[in-house]
Amino acid sequence: MTFKGLYNVFLVVASFSSVHAATVNTPKVIERDVIIIGGGAAGSHAAFRLQQDYNKSIVLIEKESILGGHVDTYLDTSTTPPTPREYGVQVYFPYLDGLDFISRFNLTLLPGLGPRGSTTTRNIDFSTGLELPANYTGPDPSSITSAIIRFHDLLVSQGWDKMTEPGFWNLPPGPQIPEDLLLPIGEFAKKWNVTEALPRMYESTGGGPASRHRNFTDTLTLTFLQSFSPAWMKVLYGEVGMYHIQGGNQLLYEAIHARLGAAENVLLNSLVSSVRRPADNADDKRDIQVTITTRVSPLSRKPTTTTTTIIRARNLLLAIPPTHENLAPFDLDSLESNLFRRAKYGRYGTAIVSSPILPRGYELHNTPILAAIDPINKPFINEPHVLEFASYGNDSDLFSIGTSGSGLGYGEFDEREAIKVAQESLERMVDAGTVKVPDGNLKKGGGDQKLKVEEYSDHGPGGFGVSAEEMKGGWMEKMYGLQGRRGTWYTGNAIAIDFSTQLWKMNDEVLRRMLESW
Ligand SMILES: Cc1cc2nc3c(=O)[nH]c(=O)nc-3n(C[C@H](O)[C@H](O)[C@H](O)COP(=O)(O)OP(=O)(O)OC[C@H]3O[C@@H](n4cnc5c(N)ncnc54)[C@H](O)[C@@H]3O)c2cc1C
Numbered sequence: 001m002t003f004k005g006l007y008n009v010f011l012v013v014a015s016f017s018s019v020h021a022a023t024v025n026t027p028k029v030i031e032r033d034v035i036i037i038g039g040g041a042a043g044s045h046a047a048f049r050l051q052q053d054y055n056k057s058i059v060l061i062e063k064e065s066i067l068g069g070h071v072d073t074y075l076d077t078s079t080t081p082p083t084p085r086e087y088g089v090q091v092y093f094p095y096l097d098g099l100d101f102i103s104r105f106n107l108t109l110l111p112g113l114g115p116r117g118s119t120t121t122r123n124i125d126f127s128t129g130l131e132l133p134a135n136y137t138g139p140d141p142s143s144i145t146s147a148i149i150r151f152h153d154l155l156v157s158q159g160w161d162k163m164t165e166p167g168f169w170n171l172p173p174g175p176q177i178p179e180d181l182l183l184p185i186g187e188f189a190k191k192w193n194v195t196e197a198l199p200r201m202y203e204s205t206g207g208g209p210a211s212r213h214r215n216f217t218d219t220l221t222l223t224f225l226q227s228f229s230p231a232w233m234k235v236l237y238g239e240v241g242m243y244h245i246q247g248g249n250q251l252l253y254e255a256i257h258a259r260l261g262a263a264e265n266v267l268l269n270s271l272v273s274s275v276r277r278p279a280d281n282a283d284d285k286r287d288i289q290v291t292i293t294t295r296v297s298p299l300s301r302k303p304t305t306t307t308t309t310i311i312r313a314r315n316l317l318l319a320i321p322p323t324h325e326n327l328a329p330f331d332l333d334s335l336e337s338n339l340f341r342r343a344k345y346g347r348y349g350t351a352i353v354s355s356p357i358l359p360r361g362y363e364l365h366n367t368p369i370l371a372a373i374d375p376i377n378k379p380f381i382n383e384p385h386v387l388e389f390a391s392y393g394n395d396s397d398l399f400s401i402g403t404s405g406s407g408l409g410y411g412e413f414d415e416r417e418a419i420k421v422a423q424e425s426l427e428r429m430v431d432a433g434t435v436k437v438p439d440g441n442l443k444k445g446g447g448d449q450k451l452k453v454e455e456y457s458d459h460g461p462g463g464f465g466v467s468a469e470e471m472k473g474g475w476m477e478k479m480y481g482l483q484g485r486r487g488t489w490y491t492g493n494a495i496a497i498d499f500s501t502q503l504w505k506m507n508d509e510v511l512r513r514m515l516e517s518w
Contacts, residue, residue, distance in 0.1 A: 028307070042503045094241070288488075292308065294306060388400075
């Protein structure tokens with residue numbers, strides 16, 4: 001049973017336009033101070049603070065059936081009571097006073113990762129299915145830790161932490177951005193003698209945020225720092241702790257949802273169908289109108305029914321990735337569309353899977369054979385891949401997997417493709433005899449070899465960003481220059497550091513500026 005399953009009474013699709021839909025209401029019209037689009041970490045936090053701390057009326061629009069974005073808590077009912085298995089956001093860590101946000105709810109933070117039994121790692125090259133030689137030990141942990149500390153201290157001593165955390169407010173104008181931050185991370189690491197830090201940092205997010213590149217080390221340093229921030233480095237080398245929420249990280253977003261109150265304050269299963277925003281030179285910059293389509297029909301009823309809501313507001317806060325698809329209904333002017341269309345992004349995903357042949361108590365880790373020769377420079381996987389099949393321990397049949405469409409375009413690495421890559425990896429391990437199959441069950445890809453996908457979560461778009469040349473041309477500065485223009489504000493991981501507590505501090509600054517301009 002899953003949190004998503006529990007709440008997913010209605011079918012959710014990324015776009016309602018392709019569905020045969022019937023609208024059942026005459027549009028309801030509501031008025032709010034702020035419309036927030038996207039109910040992930042950034043949007044949910046902003047909605048809560050605007051309503052509870054600043055006494056503003058809000059409506060939060062979310063396309064899925066629950067709030068929380070990248071949080072994925074799966075309730076493992078094979079144990080009594082059910083155990084929450086995290087396979088999206090794992091932990092929260094202190095950044096300034098960001099963690100205090102969680103203490104506003106009746107929730108308990110526990111140290112470390114959520115419930116997961118101990119596992120033994122087996123290093124296997126998934127491209128061949130062969131296990132690495134028994135004497136493979138991987139990079140030396142103490143040299144990794146000292147490299148991460150050096151990396152962190154370098155960023156602080158150069159003032160590069162202040163230019164990037166929690167958002168890019170203090171990044172110098174394009175031509176003055178330090179050249180080092182515009183190097184590919186591989187070159188940056190060599191130049192500053194921190195290459196040994198990269199494998200551990202890659203591991204910590206499976207290289208997912210770098211998914212638009214075939215080679216992880218090609219990621220622009222500035223983009224890399226969004227997913228491997230100085231604050232996160234402190235967690236990796238152990239100066240700062242990390243915590244999960246007892247009962248599951250999803251509980252935070254349920255608590256936020258409950259506190260936001262009336263149903264009309266949170267519209268789930270909803271997409272923006274059209275937007276009218278004032279022109280940049282309009283006298284009244286606060287005359288915003290957003291039309292929302294909400295899918296309301298249960299799965300069993302056909303045709304699908306939708307309702308329409310028209311919302312009038314003073315401000316619009318976008319907490320969704322500003323991709324072309326997401327922004328299509330937003331009445332973009334040429335300045336906006338010129339900026340947004342330059343960004344590129346890839347895709348990655350996570351899932352909970354099971355198969356009787358996957359060995360409980362083990363993490364089958366995808367380690368390229370070249371890592372046996374050069375564990376510092378060669379542990380990265382430069383093709384669409386699954387990084388691991390990680391058991392939740394001896395008491396569970398479940399395994400988490402992380403997938404990345406390295407180098408593929410966003411549309412080329414959907415759930416089907418990701419699971420295909422996982423299935424083929426497993427079959428290669430069976431063929432190579434690395435994963436054993438009971439006698440009489442040798443049908444390739446069938447029977448016990450067939451992965452059962454309990455739940456899949458799409459975490460794209462990943463690695464949203466532009467080239468070094470675009471950055472030098474002032475892309476980020478211009479993006480931040482859009483804040484407040486046409487009554488529209490921006491937050492979220494595409495334009496800030498990609499960790500929950502850091503996004504909440506990014507929000508504090510966005511909201512401060514929004515309220516100042518009220
Ligand atoms: C697998 C994974 C593990 C992670 N682990 C951690 C961790 O352990 N600790 C940590 O601090 N951070 C972690 N992160 C990073 C963390 O997820 C981000 O910092 C944070 O979730 C990003 O929040 P956001 O609100 O910017 O984006 P999202 O969480 O992506 O939220 C965007 C929301 O907008 C919705 N949406 C998108 N398009 C539309 C649309 N057109 N209309 C309406 N709604 C829309 C989405 O459904 C989503 O709910 C992890 C990320 C991933 C992918």
